[in-house]
Amino acid sequence: MIAILAPGQGAQKPGMLAPWLDRPEARGRLEAFSDAAGLDLVHLGVEADAAAIEDTAVTQPLLVASALLAWDQLRLEVSVPDDAVVAGHSVGELAAAAIAEVIDAEQAVALAAVRGKEMAAACAQEPTTMAAVLGGDEDAVLARLAELDLEPANRNGTGQVVAAGRKEAIEQLVAEPPEGARVRSLSVAGAFHTRFMEPAEKALGEWVAEHRDELAPADPSHPLLQNADGALVAGGSEFLDRLVAQVTRSVRWDACMATMRDRGVGAAIELTPAGTLTGMVKRQIKGTPVQNINTPDDLEKAVQLIGEHS
Numbered sequence: 001m002i003a004i005l006a007p008g009q010g011a012q013k014p015g016m017l018a019p020w021l022d023r024p025e026a027r028g029r030l031e032a033f034s035d036a037a038g039l040d041l042v043h044l045g046v047e048a049d050a051a052a053i054e055d056t057a058v059t060q061p062l063l064v065a066s067a068l069l070a071w072d073q074l075r076l077e078v079s080v081p082d083d084a085v086v087a088g089h090s091v092g093e094l095a096a097a098a099i100a101e102v103i104d105a106e107q108a109v110a111l112a113a114v115r116g117k118e119m120a121a122a123c124a125q126e127p128t129t130m131a132a133v134l135g136g137d138e139d140a141v142l143a144r145l146a147e148l149d150l151e152p153a154n155r156n157g158t159g160q161v162v163a164a165g166r167k168e169a170i171e172q173l174v175a176e177p178p179e180g181a182r183v184r185s186l187s188v189a190g191a192f193h194t195r196f197m198e199p200a201e202k203a204l205g206e207w208v209a210e211h212r213d214e215l216a217p218a219d220p221s222h223p224l225l226q227n228a229d230g231a232l233v234a235g236g237s238e239f240l241d242r243l244v245a246q247v248t249r250s251v252r253w254d255a256c257m258a259t260m261r262d263r264g265v266g267a268a269i270e271l272t273p274a275g276t277l278t279g280m281v282k283r284q285i286k287g288t289p290v291q292n293i294n295t296p297d298d299l300e301k302a303v304q305l306i307g308e309h310s
Contacts, residue, residue, distance in 0.1 A: 001083055002309045003260050003268040004099060004222075005277040006067040008090035008251070009060060009192070012053050016273045017045030017066060019295040023073055030069060036106040037061035037113040056123065056189045060091045060116030061109050067095035067271040068105045070293045074271075078303040080222075081310045085265055087225040087256050089277055090154075090193070091115065093243055100220035102236040107215055111243070114207045118200035119247065123190025125199065130164040130188045131173055136181030144178040153193040157254035158283040164191035193250055201247040208244055215240065223263070230255025253277075257284045267309040269293060269302050 020026045027042070034041040044053055044062050053059055067088070074080070088096035091112055098108035130153060133141050138161070145152055145163050150173060153164035163173055163183075170185065177183040190196060208215065217236035224233040227246055233239045257280065260268070267289040270278045274292035281288055289309075291302045 001085065001263065001265050002081065002306050003085040003087065003265045003281075004071070004080065004096075005268055005270040005274075005281075006086075006088035006092035006095035006099070007063060007270060007273060007276050008088070008092045009056070009063065010186075010188075011273045011276050012059055012063055012066075013273050014048065014050050014053065015046060016294070017042075017069065019297075020069055020073065020272075021046065023296055024076065026069060026073065029072055030065065032106060033061075033065040033068070033109045036110040037065070039113065041065050054187075056120040057113070057116040060119070061113040063091055063273070064095045064098075064112040065109050066273060067092065068098055068108065070272040071095075071099055072105075073296065074269075074293065074299060074302060077299050078306050080306060082222060084222050084306075085225065085260055085263060086220075086222045087260070088227075089253055090227065090246075090251050092277075093227055093246065095271070096224060097220075097239060097243065100222045100224040100233075102217050102220050102224070102233075102239055103215050111208070111215075115200070115204055115247065118203040119192065119197060120189060121203075122197050122200040126190075126196060127167045128165060128191035128194075128196050129167050129170050130162055130186045130191060131170050132184045132186060133161045133163055133173075133178065134182045134184065135159045136178045141178045141181055144173070148173055151191070151194040152250050153191065154251040155254045156251075156280055157257055158280070160280075162186070164194045165196070166191075193246070193248065195248055197248045201244060204247060205244045208240060212240075225256045225259055227251045227253065227256065230257075230259045232259070253280065254284070257281060261285050267291070267305050269305060274298075
């Protein structure tokens with residue numbers, strides 16, 4: 001069994017879509033995504049510098065569009081089995097929802113644009129940030145975060161927790177890390193996946209309610225995992241509501257990987273811009289073959305891996 005993974009914020013790279021534009025239908029597809037997002041994703045994915053694509057309002061729709069562009073090209077090369085598990089990290093959940101046909105691709109990009117805009121606005125209300133906590137005893141790490149009124153925004157497995165909250169508390173965590181752990185500040189706009197994103201959750205929920213008939217969420221066509229607890233998605237309408245709620249909830253990627261292992265996933269493919277999630281899978285589910293799709297040259301190996309694990 002294969003897993004198809006869609007990356008989250010922080011994976012973006014300048015020029016990451018340049019190799020794809022000569023592929024069949026790719027430019028037209030990206031232009032359609034641009035219309036859905038209200039942004040020039042061709043420019044952002046090909047010519048823009050690192051600073052331009054670090055803006056949360058830009059990064060999120062760009063990442064969803066990038067993953068879906070690579071997915072389209074993969075499907076031109078091979079028929080992906082219906083039992084392939086699909087999962088996305090944070091905003092990657094929106095790409096995963098489109099891959100599993102809960103919503104269509106343009107809707108996923110449009111939703112990512114609203115999500116990114118509202119999360120950027122929430123970040124501007126109060127100085128907050130995030131830091132990666134590497135190593136240490138997990139219970140001790142979580143206890144230290146609670147002492148500082150910080151939240152575990154991401155729990156990525158193999159001793160990786162991302163803490164989030166007020167800047168001064170993060171600075172204290174960096175200065176006085178939990179025993180046996182290293183703490184590294186992250187260059188982010190704010191405390192994603194925490195209570196500080198409540199204004200964004202509210203605004204996103206209102207947008208989804210207004211457009212629900214248009215979104216017309218369907219039940220997933222592939223086994224689809226959710227960040228909240230790693231469980232399989234039961235129905236498309238429920239998952240759409242969970243996408244909204246997840247803005248303020250911790251990303252339990254550790255639980256997603258546990259479900260992949262329990263379901264017998266034998267290999268994983270990460271869509272553009274790839275590398276972060278497959279790295280986590282290799283550390284958590286040791287011995288699992290992985291393939292990153294970052295350029296069209298990677299498609300042949302991905303097709304081969306699907307053939308070997310179908």
